[in-house]
Amino acid sequence: MSAGEAPPILEFDGVRLAFAGVRALDGVSFAVGAEELFAIIGPNGAGKTSIFNVLSGIYRPQEGEVRFLGEQLIGRSPQVIARMGMSRTFQNIELFSNLTVIDNLMLGRHHHLRYGPLSAALWLGRAREQEVANRAVVEDLIDFLEIERYRKLPVGLLPYGIAKRVELGRALALDPKLLLLDEPVAGMNLEETEDMARFILDIRDELGVPMILVEHDMGLVMDLADRVLVLDFGKAIASGAPPEVQRDPDVVRAYLGEDHRVDEDPVPQPAARQGSGEDS
Amino acid sequence: MTASVRSDPTRRGRPELYTSYESDAALLNTPGKRWGVLAIVMLAAAAPFVLGNPLLLLLATAFAAAIGAIGLNLVTGYAGQVSLGHAFFVGLGAYTAAVLSGDPDARLLGFGLPMIVWLPAAALVPGLVGLIVAPLAARLRGLYLAIVTLGLVFLGEHVFREWRSVTGGPGVGRDGVQAALFGVSITGAGGGLDGAQKAYLFTFVLLLVAALLGRNLARSKVGRAFAAVRDRDIAAEVIGVNLTRSKLLAFAISSAYAGVAGALLYTLTRTIDPNSFNLLMSVRFIAMVLIGGVATISGSIMGALFITLLPRFTQLLPRFLPFIGEGARGGGLISTADLEVMLYGLLIVGFLIFEPRGLFGLWIRIRNYWKGWPFSY
Numbered sequence: 001m002s003a004g005e006a007p008p009i010l011e012f013d014g015v016r017l018a019f020a021g022v023r024a025l026d027g028v029s030f031a032v033g034a035e036e037l038f039a040i041i042g043p044n045g046a047g048k049t050s051i052f053n054v055l056s057g058i059y060r061p062q063e064g065e066v067r068f069l070g071e072q073l074i075g076r077s078p079q080v081i082a083r084m085g086m087s088r089t090f091q092n093i094e095l096f097s098n099l100t101v102i103d104n105l106m107l108g109r110h111h112h113l114r115y116g117p118l119s120a121a122l123w124l125g126r127a128r129e130q131e132v133a134n135r136a137v138v139e140d141l142i143d144f145l146e147i148e149r150y151r152k153l154p155v156g157l158l159p160y161g162i163a164k165r166v167e168l169g170r171a172l173a174l175d176p177k178l179l180l181l182d183e184p185v186a187g188m189n190l191e192e193t194e195d196m197a198r199f200i201l202d203i204r205d206e207l208g209v210p211m212i213l214v215e216h217d218m219g220l221v222m223d224l225a226d227r228v229l230v231l232d233f234g235k236a237i238a239s240g241a242p243p244e245v246q247r248d249p250d251v252v253r254a255y256l257g258e259d260h261r262v263d264e265d266p267v268p269q270p271a272a273r274q275g276s277g278e279d280s
Numbered sequence: 281m282t283a284s285v286r287s288d289p290t291r292r293g294r295p296e297l298y299t300s301y302e303s304d305a306a307l308l309n310t311p312g313k314r315w316g317v318l319a320i321v322m323l324a325a326a327a328p329f330v331l332g333n334p335l336l337l338l339l340a341t342a343f344a345a346a347i348g349a350i351g352l353n354l355v356t357g358y359a360g361q362v363s364l365g366h367a368f369f370v371g372l373g374a375y376t377a378a379v380l381s382g383d384p385d386a387r388l389l390g391f392g393l394p395m396i397v398w399l400p401a402a403a404l405v406p407g408l409v410g411l412i413v414a415p416l417a418a419r420l421r422g423l424y425l426a427i428v429t430l431g432l433v434f435l436g437e438h439v440f441r442e443w444r445s446v447t448g449g450p451g452v453g454r455d456g457v458q459a460a461l462f463g464v465s466i467t468g469a470g471g472g473l474d475g476a477q478k479a480y481l482f483t484f485v486l487l488l489v490a491a492l493l494g495r496n497l498a499r500s501k502v503g504r505a506f507a508a509v510r511d512r513d514i515a516a517e518v519i520g521v522n523l524t525r526s527k528l529l530a531f532a533i534s535s536a537y538a539g540v541a542g543a544l545l546y547t548l549t550r551t552i553d554p555n556s557f558n559l560l561m562s563v564r565f566i567a568m569v570l571i572g573g574v575a576t577i578s579g580s581i582m583g584a585l586f587i588t589l590l591p592r593f594t595q596l597l598p599r600f601l602p603f604i605g606e607g608a609r610g611g612g613l614i615s616t617a618d619l620e621v622m623l624y625g626l627l628i629v630g631f632l633i634f635e636p637r638g639l640f641g642l643w644i645r646i647r648n649y650w651k652g653w654p655f656s657y
Contacts, residue, residue, distance in 0.1 A: 103504055122493070131501075
């Protein structure tokens with residue numbers, strides 16, 4: 001299942017990102033298809049979140065190209081990238097904790113609200129119409145994520161699992177063309193994890209939004225993802241469908257250490273397999 | 281909007297049942313709020329025919345200060361950008377209004393223009409200057425921003441002292457703003473009402489307008505963007521909020537409010553002393569915001585009333601506490617003026633520790649207590 005047929009929505013090409021000698025990303029390349037659920041895994045510090053920060057414009061890589069919907073992303077500000085249709089959640093919840101669930105989701109609609117401060121101050125015409133119309137969109141999301149009972153609570157008071165769900169809702173409120181999920185089930189119990197998995201599948205099936213998922217929960221990744229990219233020390237060491245990746249000797253070595261051997265038939269080389277650095 | 285809500289029979293006894301997003305987003309979205317605000321507005325409108333003139337003037341000053349406090353709350357409370365420079369913008373508004381309205385034949389610069397010109401200008405000029413200064417805010421935050429805006433106050437003080445053709449210089453000053461509506465002076469006699477009564481009603485109406493505009497901004501995308509910048513600026517950017525634009529806007533709007541407040545404050549007093557736009561004035565506005573309630577419009581008004589009426593009460597104290605001297609004449613350990621300054625500090629610290637939501641928070645606590653009565657949880 002590769003992104004061969006339709007043009008990929010995202011192309012990440014030979015990106016190098018270093019912080020004063022520490023190489024966070026060392027020539028990473030991959031592409032995400034238009035309807036794909038793409039997962040990125042790897043040990044701690046492998047550079048997974050760095051990829052997200054490059055994608056959303058927080059980090060600026062020294063080398064490489066990132067094309068989203070055919071347009072160059074590097075050098076654009078986070079706010080412009082968000083307007084292009086890239087939306088994300090954070091590893092540690094980054095909600096606006098003093099605001100209610102509704103206000104947080106309405107903030108996700110921010111760039112869909114097109115009225116100026118003058119119209120806002122007078123609350124006439126445009127401002128009023130668009131607030132009501134977008135409030136309806138937000139209500140659909142509240143319904144979709146089953147958070148009706150928390151609607152008017154400040155998110156600072158919400159339990160962790162619910163806050164994660166609200167953050168997902170805020171990301172969805174942007175009407176994203178690509179959704180980045182940074183450890184959506186980190187710190188969740190089994191029940192909450194299953195809820196979140198269900199929402200992720202619903203997003204793909206009902207909303208048709210392609211996603212990139214960074215996650216440590218291997219069970220979740222292997223069950224949900226169409227393709228998996230494995231990172232280790234800023235390098236892509238394998239990529240392909242979940243079963244292929246699980247059997248890849250490099251992946252086993254990265255996760256379990258040198259001594260573990262995979263006593264199986266040699267794995268057919270995955271189509272998008274990338275050696276370390278050779279693609280730069 | 282509200283009429284349709286009130287007449288809906290399914291809503292009876294269920295104040296928080298909403299049948300449209302419109303009524304959910306309404307400013308006064310429960311019958312309790314509607315009746316409460318109506319009662320307060322009626323009381324306030326009746327006050328000038330009941331209260332004495334000195335108290336009316338004091339209340340008018342409080343209303344004018346409340347407009348400034350709303351402005352500071354928009355930039356500091358909502359957008360989280362601590363500004364100590366509010367006094368500078370208040371001064372800018374006061375002098376803009378005074379110059380435009382001033383007597384063209386007097387010794388100082390004046391154009392003798394009507395209120396329709398000077399009142400918008402008193403908002404526009406500080407607003408534009410705020411916009412020029414604001415890029416600093418886009419690069420700095422927290423303490424650093426506070427220090428830079430503090431510098432603004434000192435710069436302002438110097439300019440106001442030295443620009444004698446406009447301000448008259450220290451110790452001399454210039455006449456206050458000449459306000460007239462339809463040819464009737466607002467602070468003098470005429471039109472069947474006393475100056476104090478007219479000044480009170482005039483500032484009251486403007487405060488209502490300022491509060492309404494402020495609340496509308498706060499509930500719109502603008503206010504939400506401010507809060508997003510305050511709570512988590514990186515997340516705000518990632519969801520498409522333009523940080524720089526939001527901060528610039530917050531500063532410009534806040535400065536415009538300060539300018540109007542300045543114009544009104546010096547409509548009420550006879551002279552403008554260039555030394556009055558100092559750090560103490562900024563601190564008074566900060567105290568109004570902190571004591572009234574951060575990121576609330578009604579809190580700003582409560583805080584302004586509280587801080588402006590405070591001297592009224594400290595003046596009564598020497599009668600009961602002999603160690604407090606009256607005025608600056610000494611006698612006793614501390615004067616009432618010193619006591620006021622100390623009280624600002626004590627109140628700010630006290631509120632920050634015990635009720636960070638300020639007077640607004642106290643009100644919410646009382647309301648929730650009675651909502652749950654007789655249960656305490």
